[in-house]
Amino acid sequence: MKKIRINQNITLILLVFILSFTFTPLHAFGEKIEDPYGERQYLFEKMESLFGIPWYYLAAIDQYERSIAKVRKDIPVKEGLIAIYIPPSKWTGFLNPNPNDVEPKSIQFFNGMGLDGNGDGLADPKNDLDVLFTMTQYLSSYGFKEEDIRIALWEYYKREKTVEQISQFAKIYQKFDTIFLTKQSFPISKGLQYSYRSTWGDARGWGGRRMHEGTDIFASYGTPVKSVCYGYVEVMGWNIYGGWRVGIRGLDNIYYYYAHLAGFEKSMRIGDIVEPGQIIGYVGSSGYGKPGTQGKFPPHLHFGMYIDNGRTEWAFDPYPYLRKWERQRK
Structure with missing residues (x-):
């Protein structure tokens, strides 16, 4: 120094x-x-x-x-x-x-x-x-x-x-041009058909026994998925488990993870700045295999949240936050 x-x-x-x-x-x-x-x-x-x-x-x-x-x-x-x-x-x-x-x-x-x-x-x-x-x-x-x-x-x-x-x-x-950026949004628009429940900690077996680190929101193929926060697009691409996925870092230093997408919003790139309600991708059933694998499970959005404390990062249950954002828009 x-x-x-x-x-x-x-x-x-x-x-x-x-x-x-x-x-x-x-x-x-x-x-x-x-x-x-x-x-x-x-x-x-x-x-x-x-x-x-x-x-x-x-x-x-x-x-x-x-x-x-x-x-x-x-x-x-x-x-x-x-x-x-x-x-x-x-x-x-x-x-x-x-x-x-x-x-x-x-x-x-x-x-x-x-x-x-x-x-x-x-x-x-x-x-x-x-x-x-x-x-x-x-x-x-x-x-x-x-x-x-x-x-x-x-x-x-x-x-x-x-x-x-x-x-x-x-x-x-x-x-x-402001620090007053506190708005957050539910990832699926009001009026569209979807369903979800708390699935945190459920067992998953594909690729080895593990726990489910997120909430699954079931919706039809192609349903638009929206950013829940103001954030920075850190990751886009294929993951063997999550399929086509997007990772966005919010100002709360939470990494928001959107997986099993059918595809991304065409104009979006790594390094983009997004805001709540902005479309980032579309619901699909990608994942559990090589790039392009689809249909091994019903279409849904896997939504995860990971907090960083300056030393390490870990997942936590997003369900209470989804419920809160859903109530706030009513």
Whole structure:
């Protein structure tokens, strides 16, 4: 990790930062948060104007941290606007004898990341502005191009999959120009014939004994299948078990898996950004064999959900979520 030093240029930026908040009463820090999405995006955009780091990358890092904190016991869930968690070893410095150090000079002495972003003389890892200022300065120390940011993320997280996920989130935010992307959708349109029940954990025998990791939604051949979320198309193609399948990474860091399709939406490609309700493919009965195998079971959509916690990924039961999305559209 590059050593962060506070020089005259950073001090000047800090003063501009403080003044910009002082003269922006509608978004002054410390006020009651009426619009958390709007306030959060305002902070990201403010940092972009000061450092040149695209706001959507800051939003993507924050969202990634927010998602893993929900499923990790070693990461505290933060109460403020910003969810980014910088561990004490990084914030104060690995050799710092005081893991709770908030003095900028001693943190700098021990090569810690922590900076004072709100001008109160403290580098507080619980303060939204201090944390966001620190992360933005860290990224800018590597440069401002996408490749520079990816290198910075690799050096910070030491995990290629995390770098990819954050980059995907950034592309989603960039396309829609907002972080207020909470809508979700049932994968089959209202008014079409379909049926499903909880099939999580049911035994499956083809290809070896295993458990069923998903919910089967039975429908007629060719029934359109829709994306349930705003997301990034990670995978398209043939799988020996799932047949023609699509894998989409949502902003909740859940990998949504759509399998046994008859085919894909013609215009869709890996790397595309999709939104809730967008058609991604069509119900079929593909799978359980070499590419093109069809008809070994009735036509249906196999729908799976896999959560990533920054270390590993595992499947969980999608049935309660499908029921919720189905109720919400009524």
